[in-house]
Ligand SMILES: O=P(O)(O)O[C@H]1O[C@H](CO)[C@@H](O)[C@H]1O
């Protein structure tokens with residue numbers, strides 16, 4: 533397929549092809565899964581670098597879903613381009629995470645109120661202080677209400693966005709835990725900062741796929757079933773964010 537002319541470096545699409553609300557998993561095949569299982573009248577709008585992006589309808593409203601890759605730099609590129617060049621208003625990350633907190637179990641959904649991080653992505657802003665990476669309140673409230681209505685256990689709190697998946701510091705997890713951090717992942721701070729800088733809306737939903745301290749982890753089948761709950765909360769929250 534020929535690559536289209538595009539206003540952005542990494543997404544080859546026209547603005548009209550992308551909805552105002554976009555769900556984003558790290559894995560582009562999880563994006564395809566959402567498109568295949570939940571959206572109707574689906575059109576693929578991006579294949580550059582195989583970072584698959586789709587737009588379809590969910591309960592009559594247009595919603596897009598696209599992978600964002602792993603790590604803050606990758607999230608920084610895709611979220612910036614979607615917000616800045618394609619008129620996207622809302623991004624909801626649908627990711628996996630390692631559990632840290634005592635109360636957090638595998639299969640739980642975590643709704644990220646804010647993200648502490650060791651990323652230096654925000655240095656570019658020369659913000660005179662430490663910039664909090666926080667969720668959009670209305671999206672967070674709608675996600676909490678949706679989870680409650682679905683009867684899904686969802687923990688709301690702080691996550692840690694790490695630049696490392698393999699961390700040479702054996703004490704890091706215990707320190708995160710001391711500060712009440714629920715889960716460890718690799719993109720939320722980058723998404724929240726980008727949204728804040730551009731005056732847009734963002735939320736990160738995470739499913740606990742493994743636990744750093746208990747060693748528990750989900751089987752492939754369990755991962756799929758648990759991720760459905762997060763996907764449905766995200767779709768309903770995105771749907772509510774859209775006018776009309
Ligand atoms: O499952 P995703 O959304 O990719 O999220 C988590 O999984 C990846 C690491 O395996 C990192 O991207 C981390 O944030």
Ligand SMILES: O=c1cc[nH]c(=O)[nH]1
Nearest residue numbers: 628629630716717718
């Ligand atoms: O980033 C991640 C994702 C899942 N589990 C982890 O330990 N880290």
